[in-house]
Each structure stands twice: as C-alpha cells, then as structure tokens.
Amino acid sequence: MIEFNHVVKSYKVAEQDLIVLKNINLQITKGEFVAIMGPSGSGKSTMMNIIGCLDKPTSGQYLLNGKDISDYEDHELAKVRNRSVGFVFQQFQLLPRLNALQNVELPMIYAGIGKKQRMQRAEDALQKVDLADRLTHLPNEMSGGQKQRVAIARAIVNEPDIILADEPTGALDSKTGEQIMEMFTMLNKEGTSVILVTHEAEVASYAERTIFVRDGELTTAEEVVDQGTYKKLIQPETNSETPTDGEEEA
Amino acid sequence: MSILENIKMAFSSLLAHKMRSILTMLGIIIGVGSVITVVAIGQGGEAVLKSQFTGDSNTIELFYQPSDEEIEQDSGILFEDAFTSEDIHLIEDLPEVEKVVTTSSESADISYRRDNADSMVMGINQSYIDVQGMDIDRGRNLMASDFLGEGRVAVVSENVQEELFDDKEKDILGKIVYVGGQPVEVVGVMNSEDDLFGLSSSTFYIPINTWQSIFSKTSITEVSIKANNPDELQTAGEKATDMLNKVHETDEAYQVLNMEEIAEGIGKVTNIMTIIISSIAGVSLLVGGIGVMNIMLVSVTERTREIGVRMSLGATRGQIMFQFLIEAIALTMIGGLIGMGLGTSVALIVSSIAGWPPLISWPVIVGGILFSVFIGVVFGLLPANKASRLDPIDSLRYE
Numbered sequence: 001m002i003e004f005n006h007v008v009k010s011y012k013v014a015e016q017d018l019i020v021l022k023n024i025n026l027q028i029t030k031g032e033f034v035a036i037m038g039p040s041g042s043g044k045s046t047m048m049n050i051i052g053c054l055d056k057p058t059s060g061q062y063l064l065n066g067k068d069i070s071d072y073e074d075h076e077l078a079k080v081r082n083r084s085v086g087f088v089f090q091q092f093q094l095l096p097r098l099n100a101l102q103n104v105e106l107p108m109i110y111a112g113i114g115k116k117q118r119m120q121r122a123e124d125a126l127q128k129v130d131l132a133d134r135l136t137h138l139p140n141e142m143s144g145g146q147k148q149r150v151a152i153a154r155a156i157v158n159e160p161d162i163i164l165a166d167e168p169t170g171a172l173d174s175k176t177g178e179q180i181m182e183m184f185t186m187l188n189k190e191g192t193s194v195i196l197v198t199h200e201a202e203v204a205s206y207a208e209r210t211i212f213v214r215d216g217e218l219t220t221a222e223e224v225v226d227q228g229t230y231k232k233l234i235q236p237e238t239n240s241e242t243p244t245d246g247e248e249e250a
Numbered sequence: 251m252s253i254l255e256n257i258k259m260a261f262s263s264l265l266a267h268k269m270r271s272i273l274t275m276l277g278i279i280i281g282v283g284s285v286i287t288v289v290a291i292g293q294g295g296e297a298v299l300k301s302q303f304t305g306d307s308n309t310i311e312l313f314y315q316p317s318d319e320e321i322e323q324d325s326g327i328l329f330e331d332a333f334t335s336e337d338i339h340l341i342e343d344l345p346e347v348e349k350v351v352t353t354s355s356e357s358a359d360i361s362y363r364r365d366n367a368d369s370m371v372m373g374i375n376q377s378y379i380d381v382q383g384m385d386i387d388r389g390r391n392l393m394a395s396d397f398l399g400e401g402r403v404a405v406v407s408e409n410v411q412e413e414l415f416d417d418k419e420k421d422i423l424g425k426i427v428y429v430g431g432q433p434v435e436v437v438g439v440m441n442s443e444d445d446l447f448g449l450s451s452s453t454f455y456i457p458i459n460t461w462q463s464i465f466s467k468t469s470i471t472e473v474s475i476k477a478n479n480p481d482e483l484q485t486a487g488e489k490a491t492d493m494l495n496k497v498h499e500t501d502e503a504y505q506v507l508n509m510e511e512i513a514e515g516i517g518k519v520t521n522i523m524t525i526i527i528s529s530i531a532g533v534s535l536l537v538g539g540i541g542v543m544n545i546m547l548v549s550v551t552e553r554t555r556e557i558g559v560r561m562s563l564g565a566t567r568g569q570i571m572f573q574f575l576i577e578a579i580a581l582t583m584i585g586g587l588i589g590m591g592l593g594t595s596v597a598l599i600v601s602s603i604a605g606w607p608p609l610i611s612w613p614v615i616v617g618g619i620l621f622s623v624f625i626g627v628v629f630g631l632l633p634a635n636k637a638s639r640l641d642p643i644d645s646l647r648y649e
Contacts (some may be wrong), residue, residue, distance in 0.1 A: 019406060049643050052562070054561075054642050054643050055643060074566065074567055074568040075567065075568065078561065078564050078565060078567075078569075079564065079566075081561075081562060081563070081564045082564020082565075083564070083565065087563070089646065091559075093555070093559045093562075093646065094559075095556055095559060097262065097263070097266050104557075106560065106563050107563045107564055109255055110560075110563060110564040110565050110566075110569065111564065112252075140320040154563070158564075178451045
C-alpha cells in the first residue's frame with residue numbers, strides 16, 4: 001500500500017543542501033502496524049510527513065495505494081490527506097474553540113459531507129473511543145487522554161487507509177499512554193494500517209514491525225538504540241528507565 | 251465545503267474575540283455611517299432649499315430686465331412699472347395660462363394708536379389666494395368681495411403682532427391699523443411660517459385695488475403664471491414673455507425666471523458638498539479597511555497552528571484562503587450594517603430636529619454596504635493569501 005522507491009528529501013539551508021532522507025526504500029502493506037523509530041534528527045518525522053502527504057520527496061517515488069503522488073498538486077495532496085490519512089499528533093492539535101463533536105466533524109466538512117451525516121458519524125467515532133459522554137466538551141475541559149481520544153476519533157472518522165501517529169503518547173502519562181496504544185491496536189485489528197513515529201521503544205513494541213531510521217537511512221535496531229533499550233524492545237515486559245535519546249526534533 | 255459552513259465558521263471566530271472584532275469594525279462603522287448621514291442630510295437639505303426657493307405651487311415667475319442699451323436709450327425706465335393691468339389681462343387670455351398671480355409690494359409705515367412699525371405691504375390679486383393659498387391662523391382670508399370692492403381689509407403675518415404691540419397679549423385681529431396713513435381692518439392673522447432662514451419680515455396682504463389706491467400707484471411688481479397643464483408651464487411663460495416683449499416693443503426685457511435652473515444650481519452646490527464630505531468619510535472607510543487587514547494579519551499569525559491542523563485534515567489552500575476572506579468580509583459587512591443603522595438614525599434625528607423631510611437614500615445604503623463588502627475583499631485578500639500559503643508542517647509546530 002505504501003511504497004518508497006529511492007526516496008530522497010533535501011532542504012536548502014543557507015545555500016547548502018541538507019539531505020534529510022537518503023535513498024529510502026520501504027514497503028508497508030495494508031493492515032500493518034508499523035513503528036518508525038529513530039533518534040532526534042534521524043529523518044523519521046520527515047518520513048512521516050511524506051507518508052502523510054504533507055510533504056513531497058525531492059526525488060524518488062512514493063506510491064500510495066499504487067498511485068505515485070510525488071508530483072501531485074497541493075489540492076490533490078489535500079484530498080489524499082482528507083480521505084486516506086488520519087493524523088494523530090503528540091500535542092493532540094484539537095481546535096480549542098470547538099467542542100469534541102465539532103473537532104471530529106472537521107475532516108468531514110472538508111470532505112463535503114452534509115451536516116446530519118457528519119453529526120452521526122462524529123458521534124459514532126467518539127463512541128468508538130469511549131467518549132460518548134463528552135460530545136460537547138471543549139478541549140480545555142478534558143484530560144490529555146480524552147483529548148488524544150478525540151484526536152483519534154477525528155483521525156478515523158473519514159475511514160482512512162492509514163492512521164499516522166506522531167509520538168501519540170509523548171504528552172501523556174504512561175498509564176494513559178497504554179490505553180491510547182491499546183486503542184491503536186484495536187483499530188489495527190479492524191483493518192486500518194497504523195504507522196507510529198516514536199523514539200520510545202515501549203511504544204514501538206505495540207507494533208508488529210519496527211523500522212529504524214538513523215541519519216536519513218534505514219538501519220538495524222542495534223544502531224539506533226543503546227543496548228538497554230534494545231533489550232527492552234525485544235523483551236517489553238522488563239521495565240527499565242525511559243529512553244533518553246532525544247525529544248521531538250526541531 | 252459550503253459557503254454557509256464558512257460563514258458560520260467566520261462568525262464563531264469573530265465572536266471568540268468580541269472586543270477586537272468591534273474595535274476593528276469601528277472604522278467601517280464610522281465610515282459607512284457618516285456617508286449615509288451626510289448624503290441623507292444633504293438630500294433633505296436640498297429638498298428643503300428647493301421648495302423654499304421654488305415653492306410647491308407649480309408656478310413660473312416673469313421678470314423685467316431691460317438690456318443695457320435699452321436703459322441707455324431711456325434712462326427713465328421704471329422697473330416697477332414693468333407690468334400693467336393690461337399686460338395681466340393679455341397674459342390671462344393666453345390659452346395655456348390658468349391663472350396669473352400678481353403682487354405689488356411697498357414698504358410702508360404702519361401705526362396703531364401710538365405704536366408704529368415698518369412693514370412690507372403686499373397688494374395681491376384673487377389668483378394669489380387661489381394659487382399660493384394663505385395659511386390663516388385666526389380670522390378669515392381675503393374674499394372675492396374684498397377684491398371686487400377695494401375692501402379696506404388686510405391679512406397680516408404672525409410677527410406683525412409683535413412688532414406693532416408692546417403688549418404681546420393684545421390681539422391685532424379686528425383692529426383698525428393705519429397703513430400709509432389710511433385705515434385698514436385686520437381680518438386675518440397667518441400662521442407663523444416654517445422659514446428656513448428666519449428672514450420673513452412682517453407683512454400685510456391687502457387686495458391689489460386697495461394697495462393701488464393707498465399708494466396711488468398702478469405698478470405690479472411680481473407676476474407669476476400657473477399653467478392649465480403643469481408640463482406646459484415653461485411654454486406658457488415663454489409665450490407670455492414673447493407677447494409682452496412685442497407689446498412693449500422690447501427685445502428680451504421680459505424673461506422667464508427659470509426655477510428649474512435655480513433648483514439645478516442648488517442641487518449642484520449640495521452635490522459638491524455631499525461629495526466633499528463623503529470623500530472624507532471614504533477616507534475613514536479606507537483607514538477602517540487597513541485596520542481590518544491589520545487585525546486579520548494578526549489573526550492569521552495567531553492561528554497558524556489551526557491553519558496547520560486544518561490543512562493536515564484535508565483543507566486545501568483555496569479553502570483556507572476562503573475562510574479568512576469570508577472572515578474579513580463578515581467583519582466589514584457587519585460594520586457596514588451597523589454603520590447603516592447608525593447613519594440612518596442620525597439622519598432621522600437631524601431631519602426631525604431641523605424639520606426636514608427624512609430623505610434616506612436607498613442607493614446610498616445599498617452602495618455603502620456593498621462598498622464595505624468590497625473593502626473586506628480588498629483588505630482581506632492579503633491576510634487570506636498569507637494564511638493559504640503557510641506550510642502545514644511548520645504551522646503544526648508553530649508555538
């Protein structure tokens with residue numbers, strides 16, 4: 001479903017090319033639960049942005065559902081984001097003036113769905129994330145976990161092919177984080193592909209497959225995480241201190 | 251995404267910052283309000299001025315203005331003897347003419363017992379009453395018998411009372427007053443006129459025959475014509491002057507006082523005033539528009555994250571642009587509507603205080619609102635464009 005063929009991404013910074021992704025080849029099939037791991041500045045966020053159609057590769061091919069979107073226009077990319085991708089962010093990114101229901105309605109507004117159907121589907125989506133009793137609450141009246149669940153409802157309401165979650169537990173305590181991760185597992189079981197971007201091995205352990213990125217290249221687990229966290233990654237039940245290999249990259 | 255959806259969104263975000271929205275609208279409110287007020291007052295004033303000058307009796311005035319050469323030839327030309335009784339009869343016989351109103355005026359000394367005053371004494375004919383009417387407060391109007399029989403009666407203007415009597419309580423009605431040394435009975439007192447300039451002097455209206463006998467004059471000072479058909483007024487006037495010029499063997503001495511031209515002249519003056527004041531108000535609209543642009547730019551920066559979120563959820567650049575444009579238009583249009591309400595009320599208040607007809611001009615109201623929408627589009631474009639060009643990735647990270 002997702003295919004990267006020799007994807008390169010570079011930025012011009014002060015007249016110099018800064019290569020963020022170097023020749024990435026990657027395939028993710030439909031229904032997979034994949035974690036993308038890597039330290040700060042590794043290029044994992046850029047990968048996520050390209051997968052989510054927020055950004056385009058400088059060269060190479062990105063096939064989404066068999067279509068090369070590398071040369072899509074802005075409005076075509078917007079449509080792909082609207083229909084095929086559901087974003088979940090570390091900072092929830094709910095619109096503060098809209099209540100839960102209205103926030104979940106947003107993607108459907110841009111999809112041109114009528115008010116009645118929108119209300120119904122938004123309610124269903126919120127029910128799915130156990131927030132049926134919080135429909136009219138504003139984001140600042142909700143806990144972090146509740147906010148993230150609203151964000152998940154918003155991500156799934158247009159029935160996308162992929163849920164793209166960028167450090168979805170980064171702003172939550174570990175218990176709430178676990179609940180959120182279980183929710184992703186459940187959604188994945190229902191058939192939606194889930195792609196996680198994280199630097200936490202514990203979070204990545206929920207995924208069926210982990211892709212490691214370092215310095216813009218795919219690599220093996222050993223090179224990305226130190227031995228301690230790697231151990232934790234392959235044996236998630238052993239509890240050790242949280243990894244400290246960086247925060248969200250700038 | 252429907253326009254209605256956009257409008258709802260725009261209103262909710264304007265309501266989220268009520269104070270800011272109102273302050274931003276203020277420039278537009280003042281601009282639109284003052285344009286509507288100025289135009290309404292200007293048009294009301296113009297209508298009043300025109301009716302003061304031309305009256306609404308639908309008559310046309312004739313006047314006598316000999317050329318310089320004619321005055322040179324006959325230095326003894328008397329302007330006040332321009333119209334004779336025969337002239338009036340001739341004009342009355344013209345088929346287009348319904349009535350000929352004549353007035354002769356003379357300033358004279360008026361006395362009652364020991365009190366005396368100066369007053370204008372107007373000798374009027376029956377047609378004057380028929381055409382102009384007289385607004386009688388108390389007593390009676392001049393009657394046909396007064397005109398036929400050289401009646402020693404007068405109708406006086408309200409202020410004669412004050413000028414002649416020290417004692418304001420006394421009623422002049424029914425008193426015998428000496429006009430130019432001859433006794434005349436005051437049979438009627440007129441209502442005080444609504445006079446724009448407050449220049450109306452005290453006036454005695456007496457029958458023309460009486461006037462001629464008191465002042466031993468035959469002259470007729472003013473002649474105006476009422477036509478059978480109002481559309482033929484100009485023709486009737488021209489025919490009358492042509493005839494008078496022929497009878498008196500003058501070239502162009504008798505002319506028609508063209509009220510339309512005068513009215514046009516008044517219209518021009520008030521128009522120029524209106525345009526000048528409106529352009530000042532227009533500048534206020536412009537400044538208001540810049541204020542809207544300024545606030546919208548601030549709003550775009552403040553809502554960078556929101557824009558990023560919306561883009562990540564599938565909003566196209568066009569939709570983001572439209573959202574902010576609608577918001578700017580909503581600001582200016584609401585401002586325009588409030589300004590319209592305000593301007594209309596001020597115009598109504600002013601016209602009711604001044605006693606003018608309230609002339610609210612619909613084209614100006616519609617134009618004012620359309621113009622405020624236009625300003626919203628013009629000054630909303632830059633911020634909306636800025637919003638639509640934001641990079642979604644950077645916007646999502648914006649703090």
